[in-house]
Amino acid sequence: MGATDFERQLLSGSDGSDRHQADVLVIGGGPAGAWAAVSAAAQGARVLLADKGFCGTSGATAPSGTGLWHVPPDGSAREEAKASRLAMGGHLAEHAWMDRVLEQTWANVERLKDWGYPFPADDQGALRCTSLQGPEYMRLMRKRVKEAGARILDHSPALELLVDEHGTVCGATGVNRQSGSTWVVRAGAVVIATGGCAFLSRALGCNVLTGDGQLMAAEVGAALSGMEFSNAYGLGPAFSSVTKSLFYNWATFYTADGTAIEGAGSSKGRGVIAQTLQSQPVFACLDRADAQIRAWMRTAQPNFFVSFDRQGIDPFTQHFPVTLRLEGTVRGTGGLHLVDDSCATSVPGLYAAGDAATRELICGGFTGGGSHNAAWALSSGFWAGAGAAAFGRDARAVGSSRTALRAGGVALSSRGAAAFDSQEVIRAVQAEVFPYQRNWFREGDALRDSLARLDALWTRLRTSAPAATATEAVRAREAAAMLATSRWMYRSALQRTETRGMHRRREHGAADPAQRHRLLSGGLDEVWVQRHAVRDEVAA
Numbered sequence: 407m408g409a410t411d412f413e414r415q416l417l418s419g420s421d422g423s424d425r426h427q428a429d430v431l432v433i434g435g436g437p438a439g440a441w442a443a444v445s446a447a448a449q450g451a452r453v454l455l456a457d458k459g460f461c462g463t464s465g466a467t468a469p470s471g472t473g474l475w476h477v478p479p480d481g482s483a484r485e486e487a488k489a490s491r492l493a494m495g496g497h498l499a500e501h502a503w504m505d506r507v508l509e510q511t512w513a514n515v516e517r518l519k520d521w522g523y524p525f526p527a528d529d530q531g532a533l534r535c536t537s538l539q540g541p542e543y544m545r546l547m548r549k550r551v552k553e554a555g556a557r558i559l560d561h562s563p564a565l566e567l568l569v570d571e572h573g574t575v576c577g578a579t580g581v582n583r584q585s586g587s588t589w590v591v592r593a594g595a596v597v598i599a600t601g602g603c604a605f606l607s608r609a610l611g612c613n614v615l616t617g618d619g620q621l622m623a624a625e626v627g628a629a630l631s632g633m634e635f636s637n638a639y640g641l642g643p644a645f646s647s648v649t650k651s652l653f654y655n656w657a658t659f660y661t662a663d664g665t666a667i668e669g670a671g672s673s674k675g676r677g678v679i680a681q682t683l684q685s686q687p688v689f690a691c692l693d694r695a696d697a698q699i700r701a702w703m704r705t706a707q708p709n710f711f712v713s714f715d716r717q718g719i720d721p722f723t724q725h726f727p728v729t730l731r732l733e734g735t736v737r738g739t740g741g742l743h744l745v746d747d748s749c750a751t752s753v754p755g756l757y758a759a760g761d762a763a764t765r766e767l768i769c770g771g772f773t774g775g776g777s778h779n780a781a782w783a784l785s786s787g788f789w790a791g792a793g794a795a796a797f798g799r800d801a802r803a804v805g806s807s808r809t810a811l812r813a814g815g816v817a818l819s820s821r822g823a824a825a826f827d828s829q830e831v832i833r834a835v836q837a838e839v840f841p842y843q844r845n846w847f848r849e850g851d852a853l854r855d856s857l858a859r860l861d862a863l864w865t866r867l868r869t870s871a872p873a874a875t876a877t878e879a880v881r882a883r884e885a886a887a888m889l890a891t892s893r894w895m896y897r898s899a900l901q902r903t904e905t906r907g908m909h910r911r912r913e914h915g916a917a918d919p920a921q922r923h924r925l926l927s928g929g930l931d932e933v934w935v936q937r938h939a940v941r942d943e944v945a946a
Contacts, residue, residue, distance in 0.1 A: 424559075424582070424587060424588070424589040424590070425589070425590050425591075425592075426454055426557075426589065426590070426591045426592070427452070427591075427592050427593075428451075428452045428453060428454040428557075428591055428592070428593045428594070428798075429446070429451035429452045429453065429593065429594045429595070429795060429798035429799060429801075429802055430442075430443075430446040430451045430452070430453045430454070430593060430594065430595050430596070430597065430791065430794045430795055430798045431453075431454050431455075431456065431577060431578055431591045431593035431595075431596045431597070432446070432453065432454070432455040432456070432556075432596075432597045432599055432791070432794075433455075433456050433564045433578060433596060433597065433598055433599060433600055433619060433622075434455075434456075434457065434458070434465075434597075434598065434599030434600040434601060434619065434760070434762065435455055435456075435457030435458075435459070435460075435461030435462065435464065435465070435548075435551075435558070435560075435599075436464070436465035436466070436467055436468070436544070436599065436601055436760060436783065437465075437467050437543070437544065437547060437760065437780065437783040437784055437787065438599040438601075438759040438760025438761070438762070438782075438783040438784070438786060438787035438790075439455060439457070439461075439597070439599035439600075439759070439760070439787065440455075440461070440462075440544070440547035440548065440550070440551050440787065441514070441547070441759075441783070441784050441787030441788045441791065442597045442599055442757075442759050442787040442788070442790050442791035442794070443455045443551045443554065443556040443791060444547075444550050444551055444554045444556075444788075444791065445787065445788045445789075445790075445791030445792045445795070446556075446597075446791035446792065446794055446795040446798075447551075447554035447555050447556050447791075447795075448554065448791075448792075449791075449792055449795035449796065449799075450795070450799070451594075451794070451795035451798055451799065453554070453555070453556035453557070453791075453795075454556065454557045454558075454559065454591055454593070455551060455556055455557070455558050455559065456558075456559040456562045456563075456564055456578070456580055456589070456591070457558065457559065457560055457561070457562065458561075458562070458563040458564075458600070458614045458618070459560070459561065459614050460560045460561060461544075461548050461551065461558050461560055462544045462545055462547065462548030463541075463544065464611070464614050465544075465601055465611055465614060465615065466601065466604075466609075466610070466611040466612055466615060466736055466761075467538075467540045467543065467544060467611070467780070467783070468540045468541065468544045468611060469540055469541070469610055469611045469709065470540045470610060470611060470648075470650060470707070470709065470776075471537060471538070471539050471540060471650070471706060471707040471709075471776075472537065472538050472540060472543075472775070472776035472777070472779075472780045473536060473537050473652070473775075473776040473777035473780065474511065474515070474535065474536050474537055474538055474776070474777060474780045474781055475487070475507070475508065475511060475777050475778045475780070475781035476511055476512065476515055476535045476536050476781070477508055477512075478512075479508075479509070479512060484505075484508050487508070488501060488504045488505075488508075491504065491768065491769060491770070491778065492504075492770065494770070494772050494907075495739070495766070495769050495770020495771045495772045495773070495907050496770050496771040496772065496906035496907040496917060496922070497770060497922055497940075498632075498766050498770035498771050498906075498907070498922065498924060498940055499766065499767060499768050499769060499770040500767055500768075500940065500941050502941070503767035503768050504767075504768045506747070506785065507768050507778075507781050507782060507785045507786075508781070510784070510785035510788060510789070511781040511784060511785055514784045514785070514788060515535050518543075518546070519533065519535075521546060521550060522546070523538075523542065523543065523546055524542060537706070537776075538780060540611075559580075559582070559589060561582060561583040561584050562580050562581065562582050562583070562589060563580055563581060563583065563618065563880050563883075564578045564579070564580040564600075564618065564619075564622065565578075565579055565580050565581065565622075565814055565818060565879055565880070565883055566578065566579055566622055566625065566812055566813050566814025566818055567596060567622045567623070567625065567626050567756070567813045567814075568590075568592070568810040568811065568812060568813065569626055569810075569811050569813050570808040570809055570810065570811070571808075571809045571811070572754075573626070573627070573753070573754070574753075574754040574755040574801075574808075575595065575596050575626060575753060575754065575755035575756040576592060576593060576594070576755060576801070576808050576810055577590065577591045577592040577593045577596065577810060578590075578591055578593075578596060578622070579591075579812065579814075581876035581879065581880060582876075583876075583877075583880070586875075586876050586877070587876075588876065592808075592810060593798065594755070594794075594797060594798025594799065594800070594801030594802055595755045595756070595757060595793075595794035595795075595797040595798040595801065596755060596756055596757070596794070597757045597758070597759060597787075597790045597791060597794050598619035598620075598622070598623055598742060598751075598756065598757065598758045598759070598762045598763075599619070599758070599759045599760050599762055599787060599790070600615075600617075600618050600619030600620075600762050601614070601615040601619075601736065601760060601761045601762060602615055602617070602733075602734055602735030602736035602737075602738065602740075602741065602761035602762065603615060603616055603617030603620070603636075603734045603735050603736070603887065603888060603891040604616075604731075604732065604733045604734050604735075604736045605732055605734050605835065605836055605839055605840070605888055605891075605892075606832060606836070606884075606888070607731045607732045607733065607734075607836075607840070608647050608731065609640050609642075609647055609649045609731045609732075609733050609736070610647040610648050610649060610650075610709075612733065612736055615736055615761070616884040616885075616887050616888050617734075617735070617887035617888055617890065617891040618883060618884060618887045619742075619758070619762045620741065620742060620762060620887065620890070620891060620894075621883065621886060621887035621890050621891075622813070622814070623742055623751060623753065623756060623758070624890060624928055624929070624930055625813045625814060625815055625930065626753050626756065626813045627752070627753050627928070628742055628743070628751045628752055628753045628756060628758075628928065629742070629743040629751070629752045629926045629927070629928040630740060630741060630742055630743055630764070630894055630926065630927050630928055631740065631741070631742075631743040631744075631764040631766060631924050631925070631926050631927070631938065632738075632739050632740035632741070632764045632765075632766040632771065632898075632924060632925065633735070633740035633891075633894040633895040633897075633898040633899075633925070633927050634740065634771075634895060634898035634899040634901075634902045634909045634925060635738050635739040635740050635766070635771040635772070635907050635908050635909055636734050636735045636738040636739075636740045636891075636895040637732070637734075637738065637845045637846055637848070637895075637899075637908055637909070637910075638732075638733050638734065638735075638736070638737030638738045638773075638774070638908060639676070639680065639730035639731060639732055639733065639842075639846060640730065640731050640732075640733045640737060640775065641654055641672055641676060641679070641728060641729075641730055642728065642729065642731060643713060643714070643726055643727065643728055643729075644687075644726075644727040644728060644729040645713060645717065645726075645727070646713035646714075647731075648709060648710055648712075648713065649731055649733065649775070650707055650710055650775060651672050651774070651775065652672075652707070652775075653692060653695075653703055653707070653710060654671075654672035654690065654692075655671075655672050655673060656692050656693075656694040656695035656699060657671075657672065657690045657691060657692050657693070657694065658690070658691055658693055658694060659671070659675075659678075659679060659688055659689065659690050659728070660688070660689045660690070660691065660725055661682070661686060661687075661688070661689070662686065662687055662689065664725070667679070667682055667688065670682065670688070676730070677846070677847075677910075679728070679730065680730055680842040680846045680847070681842075681847075683729065683730065683842065684842055684843060687727050688727070688728050688729075689725040689726060689727055689728065690721075690725070690726060690728045691721065691722070691723070691724065691725050691726070692721045692722045693722060693723065695722060700722055714726070730842070730846075732839060732840055732845065733775075734839070734891070734895075735761060735891070735895075736761055737773060737774055737775055737779070738773070738908065739764060739765040739766050739769045739770070739771060739772070739773050739907070739908075740764060740766075740894075740895065740898075741758065741761060741762050741763045741764040741765065742758040742762055742763045742764060743764060743926055743938075744758065744763055744764065744767070746793075747789065748789055748790065748792065748793025748794075748796075749763060749786050749789045749790035749793055750793055750797075754797075755797060755801065757790040757793050757794045757797075758786075758790065759783070759786040759787040759789070759790040759791075760782065760783040760786060760787060761779065761783070763782075763786055763790075765778065765779065765782050766924055768781075768782060769782075770907055771906050771907020771908060771909055772907040772908045814883075815868070815886075815930065816867045816868060816870070816882070816883070816886040816930075817867075817870070817872060817873045817878075817879055817882035817883055817885075817886055818872055818873065818879065818883070819872065822868075822869035822870045822871055823871055824866070824869065824870045824871060825870065825871055826867065826870040826871060826872075826873065826878075826882050826885075828878070828881040828882045828884070828885040829881075829885075831863065831867065831885040831886070831888075831889060832884075832885050832888060834859070834863055835860070835863075835885070835888045835889050835892050838856040838859065838860060838892060838896075839856075839892050839895075844856060846910070847910060847912055848899055848909070848910055848911050848912065849911065849912040849913055850900060850903075850911070850913060853896050853899055853900045854900065856892075856896055857893065857896050857897065857900070860889060860892055860893050860896065861893065863889060864889055864890070864893065864930070864931070865931075867886060867889065868931065890930060893933050894927045894928070894933060897927060897933045897935050898925045898927050898935050899911075901925055901935045902921060902925060903918070903921070904916065904917050904918040904921050905917060906918075906921070922940060923937045923938060923939055923940060924937070924938040924939075924940060925937060925938070926938045
């Protein structure tokens with residue numbers, strides 16, 4: 407079967423495609439991508455940032471308030487913060503990485519102060535820097551990216567990476583959603599900052615987070631790590647996409663007849679909620695918040711209350727239905743494996759930051775919304791940008807003499823005749839990863855059962871027809887990325903025969919000391935999983 411018109415457009419750069427040169431291409435415009443662009447530009451690199459949405463307004467951070475792992479360097483506060491996280495994550499985090507993130511977060515918050523971010527002050531006038539308001543934060547970061555001299559391509563999802571004849575990443579191709587034209591960027595290095603994969607579960611800000619960057623990276627041979635720690639479910643009203651769960655610490659959970667559900671809670675009782683939801687609705691009421699806490703909630707996360715106000719519900723006095731929405735690797739810790747302090751991946755010229763990269767290094771097998779994730783985004787973004795700039799400057803000397811080869815597979819270079827039904831694929835993946843009885847409460851036979859269907863679906867996709875238009879290509883690649891992610895996470899979950907962090911196995915209910923290691927994974931047609939040692943060290 408010959409190439410489609412869309413394929414020929416990608417290959418030749420014809421039909422109005424935009425062609426660019428850069429030292430560093432950043433794919434993704436959330437906090438990690440923005441910090442990467444600013445950091446790379448500060449090293450003198452020519453930077454281009456391509457965002458799937460509008461940089462500054464898309465992604466999980468932009469519409470929400472988020473906590474920040476901002477801990478003073480004096481006293482024992484940092485050691486206590488590390489100890490808490492180490493235990494919660496199943497002792498898979500590393501002190502050196504936690505120290506680095508705490509220090510870089512502190513330094514970058516000082517930059518935010520200098521740039522004019524409006525941190526609130528307490529009664530003594532000291533700035534409170536343990537949270538960020540997404541709209542203000544990302545508006546400021548977009549401004550700083552532009553002031554740094556980086557160019558932004560908005561509404562421009564990347565489709566595939568480019569590699570040279572030695573397998574070194576040297577750019578990417580993509581499309582512009584508004585014009586329908588394609589773009590090609592030749593770059594010395596690429597930073598993947600595309601976020602995690604929330605499987606289009608309708609969680610707030612997650613509609614663009616489908617694992618695209620991880621798919622592109624895997625196609626050039628990059629490894630992932632911690633993909634078994636990907637079954638994070640966000641708690642929220644059944645009628646709303648807001649999954650900010652902090653306020654549920656003041657909630658009581660009830661059945662439909664008003665009976666309180668014993669053991670149900672946001673932090674440690676979410677499994678009770680999941681178990682109950684399998685047989686009946688669950689309701690919540692923020693009835694344990696006093697007047698002072700209620701007033702603080704309204705100012706801390708005003709968007710939490712929008713859906714309640716629209717429906718005339720008082721969440722402090724009335725019961726409302728809740729649900730758990732899968733947020734996958736957005737609130738999980740799995741992502742691209744990092745091989746050094748610069749956030750380089752296992753493929754030359756390719757770097758990763760934020761939710762696209764593994765957070766096991768600081769969170770082990772458990773994290774939640776904001777806080778450590780936000781600190782990791784601004785720290786790893788900063789390091790990845792600097793690392794990519796150094797690599798990109800070295801590559802600049804070779805310049806255009808490098809041969810650029812397209813690396814994209816499913817929906818781009820497949821050669822079958824069968825049509826690619828993206829919506830069918832998405833629904834099929836969701837049917838395997840959404841149910842609590844399959845993904846929250848995992849069991850070996852159920853994992854194998856799901857993998858049989860997911861593997862068969864991948865085989866079908868590999869022999870499907872390529873996308874005919876830019877719009878079809880974007881959605882097809884999202885579907886393929888979600889499918890690839892589900893296979894990495896379930897194969898990793900099958901191999902970890904214990905309960906550790908957020909990974910729970912019904913038939914292996916306790917942690918196994920012999921399995922205190924990481925699981926690397928990768929591959930597409932044949933998914934592989936292998937053990938990787940945790941670096942043992944003592945706290946400084």
